[in-house]
Amino acid sequence: EIVLTQSPGTLSLSPGERATLSCRASQSVSSSYLAWYQQKPGQAPRLLIYGASSRATGIPDRFSGSGSGTDFTLTISRLEPEDFAVYCCQQYGSLPRTFGQGTKVEIK
Amino acid sequence: EVQLVESGGGLVQPGRSLGLSCAASGFTFDDYAMHWVRQAPGKGLEWVSGISWNSGSIVYADSVKGRFTISRDNAKNSLYLQMNSLIVEDTALYYCARRSMVHGSDTRGPFDIWGQGTMVTVSS
Numbered sequence: 001e002i003v004l005t006q007s008p009g010t011l012s013l014s015p016g017e018r019a020t021l022s023c024r025a026s027q028s029v030s031s032s033y034l035a036w037y038q039q040k041p042g043q044a045p046r047l048l049i050y051g052a053s054s055r056a057t058g059i060p061d062r063f064s065g066s067g068s069g070t071d072f073t074l075t076i077s078r079l080e081p082e083d084f085a086v087y088c089c090q091q092y093g094s095l096p097r098t099f100g101q102g103t104k105v106e107i108k
Numbered sequence: 109e110v111q112l113v114e115s116g117g118g119l120v121q122p123g124r125s126l127g128l129s130c131a132a133s134g135f136t137f138d139d140y141a142m143h144w145v146r147q148a149p150g151k152g153l154e155w156v157s158g159i160s161w162n163s164g165s166i167v168y169a170d171s172v173k174g175r176f177t178i179s180r181d182n183a184k185n186s187l188y189l190q191m192n193s194l195i196v197e198d199t200a201l202y203y204c205a206r207r208s209m210v211h212g213s214d215t216r217g218p219f220d221i222w223g224q225g226t227m228v229t230v231s232s
Contacts, residue, residue, distance in 0.1 A: 031214075031216075033211075033216055033218075035218035035219075037153075037219075043224075044203060044222035044223060044224055044225060045153065045203075045219070045222055046222075047208070047218055047219065047220045050208065050210055050217070050218040051210070051211070054210070056210075056218075056220065057220075088152060088153060090153070090218065090219075092216050092217060092218055093216060095167055096155055096167075096169050096170070097143075097155040097158070098155065099152055099153040099154065099155065100152065101152045102152050
């Protein structure tokens, strides 16, 4: 099983600032099949990024993903008020599908 | 509108059974593989099970293997999860999710549509 470790656990930033979130895998993620999701309280997860770096339909270009192998990054170039949420990575290259524990981006 | 709506959650005693349903609308259900994902209170997401479009391929997390059964009825645009021998650790919000086809014919993909979830509480 691939274990995904996200860091930091919490990121305290102000609107307009840049957010950089990390997701590290315990072994190489097949075909860079790594996704990022955003989850707000009381809501279902929303797909942001797939294939490590491709934006899902309707996702603003301030969200970008990068990385390969075992190290992946989600970057939010300029935080908007609606971006404060929990972000979770998922690998879907192998079974079982696994998720990271999440990074909370909170308002400073 | 593309939509998934879960139902069937509730309070159940340890060792008992419960069945969940997920009704799909707004897309061609039998084109897509479907999955169940759960989230314990205050915790992260945990993948539970997945089923291919024609039920020909079914997979489970080790934590539920032998206790949970996933199934689907394409004629009814519905996904199901039968949960037997429930334990306290199964307490969670259960989401059904659609597996995206962004990678074409590859059977692997992220989850692009999620329901709002149905809560299962296992307690005596």
